[in-house]
Amino acid sequence: MHHPGPPRFAAVGESVELAPRQPDPDMAAEWRLAERPAASTATLGDGPVCHLEPDVPGVYRAAVSTADETHEQVVRAFAAVTETARFSVTAEDFDCDGDTADLADRAIVIGKFNDFTMGTHWAERDGDEWVIETELPPGTHHAIFSFDGSFESTATDEVTIEGPGRPRVELTSETVNADLVVSADAHTAPSGSEPEVEFYLDGRDALAESAVTIDGDKLRVPRETLPETARIHAVAVAERHSVADTLVVECGKKSEDTGAGETISVSRPADPPAWAGDATIYEIFVRSFAGETVDTTFEAIERRVPYIESLGVDVVWLTPIQASPTRHGYHITDFFDTAADLGTRGEFESLVDRFHDAGIRVIFDLVINHSSRDHPAFQLHRAGVPEYEDYYERIPASQDVSDVDWAGEDAPGYYFNWTRIPNLNYDSLDVRRWMLDVVDEWRDVVDGFRCDVAWGVPHGFWKEVRERVKADDPEFLLLDETVPRDAAFAENEFDVHYDTDLFDALRDIGTGEAPATALFEALHATPERGYPDRAAHMRYVDNHDEDRYIDECGAAPLRAAIGATFTLPGTPMIYAGQERGVEKQRGTMRWHDGDNALTDFHRRLVDLRTDYAALRAPVVRPVPYTVETGDADRVVAYERTDGDETLVVVLHFSDGTATVSLDTPVGDTDLLSDDQVSGDGTVEVGDVVVVPAADS
Numbered sequence: 103m104h105h106p107g108p109p110r111f112a113a114v115g116e117s118v119e120l121a122p123r124q125p126d127p128d129m130a131a132e133w134r135l136a137e138r139p140a141a142s143t144a145t146l147g148d149g150p151v152c153h154l155e156p157d158v159p160g161v162y163r164a165a166v167s168t169a170d171e172t173h174e175q176v177v178r179a180f181a182a183v184t185e186t187a188r189f190s191v192t193a194e195d196f197d198c199d200g201d202t203a204d205l206a207d208r209a210i211v212i213g214k215f216n217d218f219t220m221g222t223h224w225a226e227r228d229g230d231e232w233v234i235e236t237e238l239p240p241g242t243h244h245a246i247f248s249f250d251g252s253f254e255s256t257a258t259d260e261v262t263i264e265g266p267g268r269p270r271v272e273l274t275s276e277t278v279n280a281d282l283v284v285s286a287d288a289h290t291a292p293s294g295s296e297p298e299v300e301f302y303l304d305g306r307d308a309l310a311e312s313a314v315t316i317d318g319d320k321l322r323v324p325r326e327t328l329p330e331t332a333r334i335h336a337v338a339v340a341e342r343h344s345v346a347d348t349l350v351v352e353c354g355k356k357s358e359d360t361g362a363g364e365t366i367s368v369s370r371p372a373d374p375p376a377w378a379g380d381a382t383i384y385e386i387f388v389r390s391f392a393g394e395t396v397d398t399t400f401e402a403i404e405r406r407v408p409y410i411e412s413l414g415v416d417v418v419w420l421t422p423i424q425a426s427p428t429r430h431g432y433h434i435t436d437f438f439d440t441a442a443d444l445g446t447r448g449e450f451e452s453l454v455d456r457f458h459d460a461g462i463r464v465i466f467d468l469v470i471n472h473s474s475r476d477h478p479a480f481q482l483h484r485a486g487v488p489e490y491e492d493y494y495e496r497i498p499a500s501q502d503v504s505d506v507d508w509a510g511e512d513a514p515g516y517y518f519n520w521t522r523i524p525n526l527n528y529d530s531l532d533v534r535r536w537m538l539d540v541v542d543e544w545r546d547v548v549d550g551f552r553c554d555v556a557w558g559v560p561h562g563f564w565k566e567v568r569e570r571v572k573a574d575d576p577e578f579l580l581l582d583e584t585v586p587r588d589a590a591f592a593e594n595e596f597d598v599h600y601d602t603d604l605f606d607a608l609r610d611i612g613t614g615e616a617p618a619t620a621l622f623e624a625l626h627a628t629p630e631r632g633y634p635d636r637a638a639h640m641r642y643v644d645n646h647d648e649d650r651y652i653d654e655c656g657a658a659p660l661r662a663a664i665g666a667t668f669t670l671p672g673t674p675m676i677y678a679g680q681e682r683g684v685e686k687q688r689g690t691m692r693w694h695d696g697d698n699a700l701t702d703f704h705r706r707l708v709d710l711r712t713d714y715a716a717l718r719a720p721v722v723r724p725v726p727y728t729v730e731t732g733d734a735d736r737v738v739a740y741e742r743t744d745g746d747e748t749l750v751v752v753l754h755f756s757d758g759t760a761t762v763s764l765d766t767p768v769g770d771t772d773l774l775s776d777d778q779v780s781g782d783g784t785v786e787v788g789d790v791v792v793v794p795a796a797d798s
Contacts, residue, residue, distance in 0.1 A: 104131070104168050107565055108594065109176040109302040111337055111346055113239075114156050118177050119560045120164050121151040125531040125538075129168055136174065137163035151529040174305050180343040184237040187261045189213075189245040192230050195257035196247075206249050208232075210503055213245040214586060217558065218517045220251055221501035239342075240265030240293075241631070244586075251503035253519045267291030268589060268632025271299060271338035273347045275368045282328060282366065284321040284349060288338035292630050297338035302346075304333035325366070328353050345593040345632055348372055371569075374597035374638040375577045380718055381416040381463075382668075382708050383675040387646045388421050388444065389429050390690045391678060400445035400453040411460040413701075414708035415676065418457055419552050419581070421646060422467040423450060426474065430646070430688070431467070432554060433474035433523055437540045451547060465550035465579055470537045471558040472516070472523040480524055484509045492530040517558060528560050537563070538570070545571045550579030556591060557584045564595040581640065589632040598673055601639040603627040608643055608663040611736075611755050612655025618738035618755050621666055622724060635720075641667040644677035646688055653685045658789065661703060662753040665774075665790030668707040669742060669751045671720045676704060710774055710792060717792075719744035725766050727752070730784060732760030737787070739764060741795070748795035749773070754787045761786055767796035 104122035112118050122131045131150035138144055139160030146152045146164060156162060156179030164175045193205055207227040211234050212218045225234035225247060232247060240263045247257045270289040275282060286299040299319045303309055308329035315322045321334060332351040338344035347370075354365035391406070392398035400423075410418060422431030425441050440450050454464045473480055483490040495515025502513035504521045514524035526533050544551075551571075556564070571578045582596040592599060607624035610616035628639065643651045643663045652660045667674040679689060681704040682696030711717045725739040736756040742749045750768050754760045762785045770780040773792045779785050780793055 103306075104129070104166070104171070105173040105306045106166060106175045107306075107562060107569075108304050108333065108348065109178060109335055109346070110562070111178050111180070111343055111593075112156060113182040113343070114159060114179050115182050116155070116179075118154045118156070119151060119528070119562050120146075120154060120166070120175050120177075121528075121534065121560075121562055122166055122168060122173075122531075123566050125150070125534045127532040127535050129531065131166055131168050131531075133164055133166050135162065136165040137161065149529065150531050151534075176302060176305065178300070178302065178337070178343075180339060181341075182239070183265055183342050184239050185263050185265065186235050187238040187243060187263055188233065188235050189225070189247075189259040189261055190228075190231045190233045191225075191247050191257040191259050192232075195259075196249075196255050197257075209247045209249055210251070211245050211247055212518065213243060214557075214588075215243065215245075218246075219515070220248075220519070221497070221503045238263050240267065251505060251519055251521075266294035266341040267630035268342045269294055269297040269338040269340050269344045270629065270632055270634055271297075271336055271344045271347050272635060273334065273336055273349045273370075275349055275351070277325070277366065278322075280325050281322050282325055282351065284323075284334050284336075286319045286321075286336045286338070286347075288319060288344075289629070289635070291340065291342070291632065292626065294340045294342065297340040297344070300337050300339055302335040302337075304335065307332045325353075328366070342632075345589050345634055347634065348594055370636075371572065372592070372594045372634070373636050375579060377416070377577065378579060378598055378638050378673055380712075381673055382414070382711070383417045383419055383465075383640065383673060384410060384413060384415040385419045385645060385675060385677045386421065387678060387688050388423060388431065390688055392691070393693050394690050397443065399443070400440075400449040404453045404456045407456050407460055407462075410457075410462065413676070413681070413705055414712065415462065417463045417465060417549075417579070419675075420464065420466045422469055422554075424469070427476060428474075432469055433476070434469050435474045435477050437470075437473075437536075438543050454547060463549035463579070465552050465581060466544070466548050467554050468541070468544070468551035469554040470526065470540060471555035472520070472525050475514075475522050475524055480514075484514075486510070492527055493533055495525040495527045517555070525558065528563055534563065538566070541567055541570060545575070545578065549577070550581065550597075552581040552583065553596070554583055556582035556596065557588065561590065561593075561595065564591070565593075568595055587631065589634075589637075592633055592637045598638045598640050599633070601628070601641050601672060604639075604641055604666075604670070604672075605643070605648075608666060609651070609654065612651060612659035612663055614735075617735040618662075618753060619724075621670070621738060622722075622740075625670065625722060639672040640675050641670060641672040642675040642677065643667060644680045645675070646677065649687055650680070650685050650689075652680075652683065653687075657683075657700075658757045659755040661700075661789035662755040664704065665707065665751070665753050668711050669717050669749075669753075669790070669792060670722060670740075671718070674707075674711070680704075706774055707790075714747065714749060714773070714792075716742045716744045716747045716749045725750055725764060727765065728763040730761040730763055732756065732758070732762075736760070737762055741766065743795075748797075750793050750795055752785055752787045752791045752793075754789055759786055759788050768793040769796060 133146045133152040141158045159181045162177040209225045209232045211223045225232040242262045272287045275284045288297045301321045309332040313327035350369045389398045392402040425436035483493045496512045580596045581598045586602045603624040607620045681701045682692040723741040727739045739752045772779045
């Protein structure tokens with residue numbers, strides 16, 4: 103069955119890719135637009151993968167015909183909420199030497215608005231400024247300017263567009279008499295108005311629209327009309343639309359007397375595994391882990407599992423382990439085999455088994471946005487071999503700003519200045535089949551994927567990947583690298599999401615550019631962006647793509663920032679070396695000269711979060727306080743509760759000790775250090791203090 107999947111939801115002007123699932127590269131698939139709003143002039147192109155760009159709000163129905171079947175894809179388009187944003191920089195903003203008068207009249211501009219693709223947007227010189235205007239939705243947006251494709255000299259600008267956030271919706275169900283009743287609980291965005299609800303059925307199921315009654319936020323269907331499987335979707339709609347929520351209803355054997363299923367089970371396919379919310383992730387940048395003089399191999403990592411086990415973490419994330427000529431591994435030359443320098447497939451599976459013996463799950467980098475340009479498929483593509491013609495994105499040579507002399511009259515598509523990792527072309531059924539085979543190759547070996555450049559791969563493909571891996575293992579974890587974060591990837595795609603808002607806030611707090619209370623604004627951004635309440639978020643201070651926090655902010659703020667990731671809601675992540683005081687972004691693990699006190703600090707935080715359910719609960723409340731001694735901007739306090747116990751957390755992002763007077767009565771012993779820290783209504787805090795509320 104090649105049905106393209108669930109209904110899709112987009113804003114006017116957004117491109118929605120449409121593709122048959124379970125693709126056979128040799129299959130014939132033809133799309134047509136069966137229905138569109140009366141005022142629309144939208145069309146579909148040729149080919150088995152098409153793109154619909156809705157031009158007015160309303161419902162669009164696209165039909166795909168294969169050899170022996172026709173399926174319909176519903177696309178609901180909502181009005182776009184955008185404003186014109188003006189980005190500008192001056193010559194002084196560029197980190198370059200020489201006479202600024204000689205700078206070019208145009209500058210390349212990239213940002214999320216163009217998927218960080220160079221050559222599509224240019225800023226024109228206007229006196230001492232380089233200026234570009236573009237339409238953007240509400241939120242804070244960044245633009246990076248450069249005069250050439252090397253990006254050796256750059257400048258950045260930030261623009262905030264005021265406007266409503268995205269609402270949220272959650273579906274629940276109950277059986278009332280002989281009916282199944284689905285209720286949609288719509289939540290207003292912090293800056294939005296009260297939403298309404300729209301329900302949609304799934305074209306893959308036999309549930310007829312005539313069997314369903316919708317009354318406001320409730321959908322009712324008689325049990326006897328329910329098919330074996332029914333998927334029910336809903337969106338909340340105010341000024342903007344929400345991420346859709348989904349329920350899957352499965353009926354058991356039909357009763358001969360009533361015609362209804364004897365049993366009904368309802369599941370929530372978009373929810374993360376329950377274990378993810380309680381987990382701590384440990385990221386290993388593979389080739390820097392074993393030490394200064396020892397080559398990192400799977401065997402070398404396996405011998406060091408007792409150390410990882412001692413940290414108390416639940417999940418290990420390994421950066422790429424597939425064949426690659428690079429140290430970081432993201433330039434993959436063989437998606438189906440391990441890197442020779444790391445070891446064999448069997449040695450990798452032995453490592454996974456060793457982690458499992460220690461009670462630790464393993465996720466690894468799934469890199470399917472691109473390949474190395476040394477991959478045979480890309481070489482054959484550029485050399486004009488017909489079978490590989492559509493394997494990679496192609497752009498006009500006039501758009502390419504690199505200094506690479508590409509073969510032919512076009513250039514490959516790529517992001518940023520990543521000319522060595524060209525983008526795969528997901529408009530190709532060959533590529534979609536190829537990458538699904540990669541997913542199938544590894545999903546039974548590991549416990550999850552951290553999906554590299556998730557924002558570069560089409561939403562429809564991720565939805566297919568999710569259903570594919572979850573069908574056999576609902577506990578399988580999908581972690582997205584979406585930078586900056588985007589709630590659209592929470593719509594039946596990923597379980598855990600990078601929290602770039604908290605990451606940026608903790609950096610700004612650490613450097614002194616923002617007060618410690620800025621972390622509340624970062625948490626507030628999650629519902630404002632429209633993330634479902636059940637979504638999980640990875641909280642982190644370091645990863646392999648960023649300068650180390652300790653290098654940028656210092657050792658004292660680091661401890662408070664780490665404390666935040668472990669005492670705020672979410673899934674904390676430790677980047678290997680963070681706990682040993684490694685200062686280099688991808689530096690070698692400090693085994694013999696590492697910071698043992700910092701390592702123990704991490705162990706105690708992991709244990710504390712494990713022992714106290716309040717630290718894993720979703721509720722965070724600011725606690726009123728007065729800083730008696732110390733810098734008030736470097737202190738923040740908040741309450742964590744799960745209803746049964748209440749804890750108060752105080753963070754201090756500076757050297758020395760701050761004396762903080764809390765309005766909330768608390769106990770006198772720090773649960774993290776076991777030291778007495780409270781007396782006479784005050785708390786002495788060096789970096790992190792966690793104390794029970796007096797009545798807890």
